Amino acid sequence: MGKIIAFANQKGGVGKTTTCVNVAAYIAAMGKKVLLIDLDPQGNATSGLGIEKTSQTKTIYNVIDGDAIIDEVILPTYIDGFEIIPATVDLAGAEIDLVQMPNREYVIKNRLMRIKDKYDYILIDCPPSLGLLTVNALTCSNSIIIPIQCEFYALEGLTQLMNTIKLVKKHLNSEIDIEGVVLTMKDSRSNLVTQVGNEIRTFFGKKVFDTTIPRNIRLAEAPSHGTPIGVYDASSKGAKAYLDLAEEILKRNKEKYTKISTKIKVGGTND
Numbered sequence: 001m002g003k004i005i006a007f008a009n010q011k012g013g014v015g016k017t018t019t020c021v022n023v024a025a026y027i028a029a030m031g032k033k034v035l036l037i038d039l040d041p042q043g044n045a046t047s048g049l050g051i052e053k054t055s056q057t058k059t060i061y062n063v064i065d066g067d068a069i070i071d072e073v074i075l076p077t078y079i080d081g082f083e084i085i086p087a088t089v090d091l092a093g094a095e096i097d098l099v100q101m102p103n104r105e106y107v108i109k110n111r112l113m114r115i116k117d118k119y120d121y122i123l124i125d126c127p128p129s130l131g132l133l134t135v136n137a138l139t140c141s142n143s144i145i146i147p148i149q150c151e152f153y154a155l156e157g158l159t160q161l162m163n164t165i166k167l168v169k170k171h172l173n174s175e176i177d178i179e180g181v182v183l184t185m186k187d188s189r190s191n192l193v194t195q196v197g198n199e200i201r202t203f204f205g206k207k208v209f210d211t212t213i214p215r216n217i218r219l220a221e222a223p224s225h226g227t228p229i230g231v232y233d234a235s236s237k238g239a240k241a242y243l244d245l246a247e248e249i250l251k252r253n254k255e256k257y258t259k260i261s262t263k264i265k266v267g268g269t270n271d
Contacts, residue, residue: 002035002119003253004112005179006141011157012128014149015184017044018219019242020125023145025228026246028082029264030257032120035074038087039108039137040127041094046086049077050226053088061091063111064098070111078266079228083119091133098132105132105172109140120255130164138168143179145249148200150186150193150212155203178204180252182245184213211245214238230264 007020020036028034037060038045043053051057062068063085074083098104116122124137138144144165148154169176181204187193201208213219219238222229229239239262250257 004122004141006124006137006144008126010130014147016147019147022228022242024123033081035119035122037085037124041091043087045125048223060085105139108136139172145179146181147184181208185215186212187215213241234263
């Protein structure tokens with residue numbers, strides 16, 4: 001049975017999509033079957049994997065709206081074992097549609113039931129908000145990974161996210177737990193980064209991953225080329241960090257996996 005992990009933080013610009021895409025790519029490259037669900041109307045995970053958005057593209061919105069079954073919208077990527085359900089700006093309308101649906105918090109969970117067992121991991125890239133799309137993601141997920149940027153305002157709004165998780169756990173999904181917190185965009189030259197990191201570790205304790213993601217220009221460039229960092233520039237610090245993070249996630253889940261280098265080759269073979 002596949003494990004569903006939501007990547008969520010209502011604060012934008014924290015590296016949420018970058019983390020979701022690169023972790024998914026590396027977990028797939030290490031031998032697991034992975035599905036990424038782009039649940040953000042911006043569709044950055046979709047374009048970041050080179051998926052062309054056209055008016056004919058069937059997306060997660062079609063699944064939510066009942067215009068397509070989930071099997072019909074799953075697309076392959078060029079990494080073996082890694083598939084995606086894309087999103088376009090049309091998904092913004094789903095928030096309004098969901099309000100009128102019965103059992104509105106369970107819509108995505110119910111749609112996922114028919115395919116959940118086909119994957120080892122299903123990763124959901126949530127929008128930067130705490131609306132019904134994010135609530136749907138949390139309701140169907142086994143756990144949540146929270147990317148937090150290493151900056152002064154890192155903890156701002158975090159109480160609201162934690163309250164939302166607490167309410168979902170109490171009323172909608174008693175199984176959900178925090179998988180971990182990942183510190184992103186770390187500039188090791190800054191003393192403030194160390195202070196922020198210490199605050200976050202005090203708040204979350206052992207939930208914070210040992211791996212931190214550096215501020216890295218190659219990570220910022222990769223999505224514009226439609227590739228994860230392990231394809232775009234495997235020698236970069238960002239590639240090493242995301243490979244380490246993917247391994248740390250699998251180890252926390254007591255998974256066996258194939259050891260690889262940072263390089264992900266198209267077609268699923270690795271150096």
